[in-house]
Amino acid sequence: MSTAMINHRGPEFAALSARVTERLKYFFQTQSDVLIFTAAGTGALEVAVVNTISPGDKVLAVSIGVFGDRFANIAKRYGAKVTKLDFEWGKAADPDAIRRALAADPAIKAVLVTHNETSTGVTNDLAAISAIVREADKLLLVDAVSSLSAIDLPVDAWGCDVVATGSQKGWMVPPGLAMVSFSERAWQAYRACTTPRFYFDAGEAKRYQEKGQTPWTPALSLYFALDVALDLMMKEGRENIFARHARLAEKTRQGIEALGLTLFADRTHASNTVTAVKAPAGIPAKQISRAMREEEGVVIAAGQGRLENEIFRFGHLGYVNDSDIDEALAALARVCQRLGVPTLASRVN
Amino acid sequence: MSTAMINHRGPEFAALSARVTERLKYFFQTQSDVLIFTAAGTGALEVAVVNTISPGDKVLAVSIGVFGDRFANIAKRYGAKVTKLDFEWGKAADPDAIRRALAADPAIKAVLVTHNETSTGVTNDLAAISAIVREADKLLLVDAVSSLSAIDLPVDAWGCDVVATGSQKGWMVPPGLAMVSFSERAWQAYRACTTPRFYFDAGEAKRYQEKGQTPWTPALSLYFALDVALDLMMKEGRENIFARHARLAEKTRQGIEALGLTLFADRTHASNTVTAVKAPAGIPAKQISRAMREEEGVVIAAGQGRLENEIFRFGHLGYVNDSDIDEALAALARVCQRLGVPTLASRVN
Numbered sequence: 001m002s003t004a005m006i007n008h009r010g011p012e013f014a015a016l017s018a019r020v021t022e023r024l025k026y027f028f029q030t031q032s033d034v035l036i037f038t039a040a041g042t043g044a045l046e047v048a049v050v051n052t053i054s055p056g057d058k059v060l061a062v063s064i065g066v067f068g069d070r071f072a073n074i075a076k077r078y079g080a081k082v083t084k085l086d087f088e089w090g091k092a093a094d095p096d097a098i099r100r101a102l103a104a105d106p107a108i109k110a111v112l113v114t115h116n117e118t119s120t121g122v123t124n125d126l127a128a129i130s131a132i133v134r135e136a137d138k139l140l141l142v143d144a145v146s147s148l149s150a151i152d153l154p155v156d157a158w159g160c161d162v163v164a165t166g167s168q169k170g171w172m173v174p175p176g177l178a179m180v181s182f183s184e185r186a187w188q189a190y191r192a193c194t195t196p197r198f199y200f201d202a203g204e205a206k207r208y209q210e211k212g213q214t215p216w217t218p219a220l221s222l223y224f225a226l227d228v229a230l231d232l233m234m235k236e237g238r239e240n241i242f243a244r245h246a247r248l249a250e251k252t253r254q255g256i257e258a259l260g261l262t263l264f265a266d267r268t269h270a271s272n273t274v275t276a277v278k279a280p281a282g283i284p285a286k287q288i289s290r291a292m293r294e295e296e297g298v299v300i301a302a303g304q305g306r307l308e309n310e311i312f313r314f315g316h317l318g319y320v321n322d323s324d325i326d327e328a329l330a331a332l333a334r335v336c337q338r339l340g341v342p343t344l345a346s347r348v349n
Numbered sequence: 350m351s352t353a354m355i356n357h358r359g360p361e362f363a364a365l366s367a368r369v370t371e372r373l374k375y376f377f378q379t380q381s382d383v384l385i386f387t388a389a390g391t392g393a394l395e396v397a398v399v400n401t402i403s404p405g406d407k408v409l410a411v412s413i414g415v416f417g418d419r420f421a422n423i424a425k426r427y428g429a430k431v432t433k434l435d436f437e438w439g440k441a442a443d444p445d446a447i448r449r450a451l452a453a454d455p456a457i458k459a460v461l462v463t464h465n466e467t468s469t470g471v472t473n474d475l476a477a478i479s480a481i482v483r484e485a486d487k488l489l490l491v492d493a494v495s496s497l498s499a500i501d502l503p504v505d506a507w508g509c510d511v512v513a514t515g516s517q518k519g520w521m522v523p524p525g526l527a528m529v530s531f532s533e534r535a536w537q538a539y540r541a542c543t544t545p546r547f548y549f550d551a552g553e554a555k556r557y558q559e560k561g562q563t564p565w566t567p568a569l570s571l572y573f574a575l576d577v578a579l580d581l582m583m584k585e586g587r588e589n590i591f592a593r594h595a596r597l598a599e600k601t602r603q604g605i606e607a608l609g610l611t612l613f614a615d616r617t618h619a620s621n622t623v624t625a626v627k628a629p630a631g632i633p634a635k636q637i638s639r640a641m642r643e644e645e646g647v648v649i650a651a652g653q654g655r656l657e658n659e660i661f662r663f664g665h666l667g668y669v670n671d672s673d674i675d676e677a678l679a680a681l682a683r684v685c686q687r688l689g690v691p692t693l694a695s696r697v698n
Contacts, residue, residue, distance in 0.1 A: 001350045001570060005523060007648050038525050039548065040387050040565035046548045077547045168566060174354060176387050176525050176568030198426045199388065199395045200548075216389035217517060219525030219568060221350060299356050 001174070001221040008220060014212025016223055021209065023230040027238060028163060028181050029154040035205040037178040038219040041145035041166030043200065044178035045071050048141045048162040051182075051202040052189035053110060055079030060101055060138075061112040062093045062129070066119035066304045071112045071143050078195050083108065089120050089307065090276070092269035095128040102136045110139035110189075116147035119304040121265040121276030121313060123151060130158040139189055145169055148179075149233065150245045150273050150317045161186040170241075170273065172232070172318040173225040182206070245272040248316050248325050255329040259336060264311045273317035276303075280341045284309040288335060295338070296331035350523070350570040357569060363561025365572055370558065372579040376587060377497065377512060377530050379504040384554040386527040387568040390494035390515030392549065393527035394420050397490045397511040400531075400551040401538040402459060404428030409450050409487075410461040411442045411478070415468035415653045420461045420492050427544050432457065438469050438656065439625070441618035444477040451485040459488035459538075465496035468653040470614040470625030470662060472500060479507040488538055494518055497528075498582065499594045499622050499666045510535040519590075519622065521581070521667040522574040531555075594621040597665050597674050604678040608685060613660045622666035625652075629690045633658040637684060644687070645680035 006012045017036075024034045037043055049071075053059060058081045061072035068086075076082050085101050087093050093113065102108055111133045116123045126142065133140040142163045144153055150170035155163050161183040168175035182190070182202055190202060204215040233241060249272040253263055256277050264276035279285040285302040289312050292298045303311040314328060355361045366385075373383045386392055398420075402408060407430045410421035417435075425431050434450050436442050442462065451457055460482045465472045475491065482489040490511045493502055497512065499519035504512050510532040517524035531539070531551055539551060553564040582590060598621040602612055605626050613625035628634040634651040638661050641647045652660040663677060 005517070007642075007650070008524075009650070010642070010648065038387070038389050038392070040567070042565035043387070043548045074547045078545050166566070168354070174568065174570040175357075175566040176571065196427050196545075198423045199392045216391035217515070217524040218389070219523065219571070221523040221570065221574075222525065222568070225570075293356075293359070299359065301356070301358070 001225045003224045027149045030156045033182045039178040044164035047180045047200045048164050049074045050195045050197040053080045054194040058108045059110045060108050065117040068114045091266050099132045112141045115144040118146045121271045121274045123271045134159045172229045176219045176222045275314045276311045285312040291335045298331045350574045352573045377504045382531045388527040393513035396529045396549045397513050398423045399544045399546040402429045403543040407457045408459045409457050414466040417463045440615050448481045461490045463492040467495045470620045470623045472620045483508045521578045525568045525571045624663045625660045634661040640684045647680045
């Protein structure tokens with residue numbers, strides 16, 4: 001990242017852009033376009049909406065947590081008629097309920113769905129959901145901010161039309177780049193879309209990408225970092241990365257349960273990138289995350305939204321290995337002991 | 350920038366955000382809000398428009414080049430009724446013409462103006478323009494992407510309502526952060542503004558800033574860089590920075606003229622951050638910028654838009670000193686000689 005700046009309209013950037021884009025397509029498992037915007041992951045969600053959904057369009061927004069709500073809110077804000085399909089937090093979306101909702105209103109044009117819900121630690125069954133959406137011939141917009149590259153998501157094979165992710169998750173790069181794929185069907189929707197947009201215009205991004213540029217000045221240092229991260233990722237291999245995340249997530253879940261604590265998410269749909277844990281009775285989650293940070297130097301997250309003090313969450317995605325998990329679990333065991341939480345470990349000792 | 354990531358909802362980020370914002374206000378010369386968005390400079394312009402201008406609002410867009418046109422286009426894209434006031438490229442805007450345009454249509458609500466036009470190397474007389482806009486009691490939105498912190502712009506003293514800048518210019522930080530000030534009048538306009546917005550919502554940014562956060566994940570590594578850059582800037586001092594830019598710009602202009610080349614911009618409004626030079630007869634500007642890059646390792650820019658091959662441009666803003674200018678001018682002299690340009694130097698030799 002400390003590489004000196006280059007001219008973003010010059011030949012060095014064109015080569016960098018081509019190199020990065022080619023490998024992003026490999027990890028997106030797509031032959032379609034993958035565009036890069038300088039923005040947070042929420043910017044990637046806005047890209048998905050403002051380029052394909054017009055004011056008055058009916059959309060079905062599937063939500064299992066904070067980020068599903070956010071995706072729905074973006075669509076509402078830009079004038080879509082949003083039918084919200086909410087599921088209990090901690091559970092995955094029920095594909096059959098999505099099928100019924102689509103059958104109930106044939107005017108629905110698009111489905112918005114979160115692949116991996118960071119706020120609850122749940123991964124939706126996107127293979128099943130995408131099959132239903134394809135069968136119903138709707139546009140499928142996917143929030144894959146905290147899954148893509150860490151959890152298998154074959155964009156073309158599952159027929160996902162717009163898939164949005166962010167540099168700071170599985171890509172191991174600091175925040176600031178939003179990467180979004182567009183299928184041919186998404187481009188058709190783009191051409192008909194009347195929502196005003198400028199900074200996040202996907203057509204402009206594609207037009208400039210073809211000449212090795214971005215419409216607006218790109219966050220160059222993050223491109224340099226992404227270039228290196230993709231080197232590491234190609235070396236490890238796509239399937240190996242998925243397997244590592246699955247293995248470390250299972251190790252985390254078992255470690256949590258071994259402490260006598262309770263997992264928040266339905267175990268059959270537990271996320272391989274983030275694990276949510278119920279706060280022990282009488283102890284607010286924030287107290288645990290503060291003790292972990294201040295006493296152990298381990299940064300974990302409390303809950304978001306209405307789960308703020310109900311759960312705490314371990315992120316285990318991107319640049320993470322066995323010893324990270326071991327150390328975090330050992331720190332949690334010590335914190336629980338000091339807070340007087342009756343963990344299995346303290347009971348055994 | 351290689352500082353390890355921190356929790357952007359934790360206490361370290363809150364301290365960083367407060368520290369950076371406080372010093373940004375000093376350089377903006379404002380007591381009002383300065384908000385930071387993860388985006389390019391064009392994102393900062395979009396922030397200015399979508400938070401204060403509603404569809405159907407009349408705006409006067411003053412343009413002296415590519416970036417003035419872009420600002421006008423953003424307003425048009427979001428449904429404003431734009432009266433465009435164009436001036437010859439290479440010249441500054443005429444304040445009296447702005448006064449007449451405002452008098453001619455009292456329904457105009459806001460004026461959009463570029464402080465420093467990067468595409469032509471001209472700085473508008475914003476002191477005079479802002480006085481006219483204040484007298485007419487219109488909202489004043491300023492593109493200060495390539496001027497703020499390098500050229501004097503006392504935001505409060507001149508009554509500028511929204512002022513937009515980007516990290517990669519005078520701030521000496523890689524691209525990716527957009528900084529935008531909002532006056533009390535701008536917040537009034539915000540509250541009445543009906544343009545849909547989500548990622549670039551200034552009210553959300555302010556609400557989160559007050560608790561030491563950003564609504565969406567910020568580009569942390571660029572915050573770290575900005576923190577260090579502001580240290581350097583505070584040490585040098587605001588007025589000294591302005592003086593250094595003025596001195597180096599004048600040195601550049603004199604060096605260009607000493608080579609027998611012709612400055613593109615009206616000398617009375619020549620920019621202190623970028624100098625545009627007419628390409629010598631028969632030699633496309635791109636040939637000069639390519640030779641500078643490939644033969645001399647000096648990156649300069651050709652023209653933009655319709656000036657693509659008419660001019661080339663030296664940037665001299667941010668982290669720049671006398672020897673940078675000396676070396677670039679010497680390189681240009683050698684390139685001109687090799688290309689057979691009849692410069693004063695070659696004539697003397």
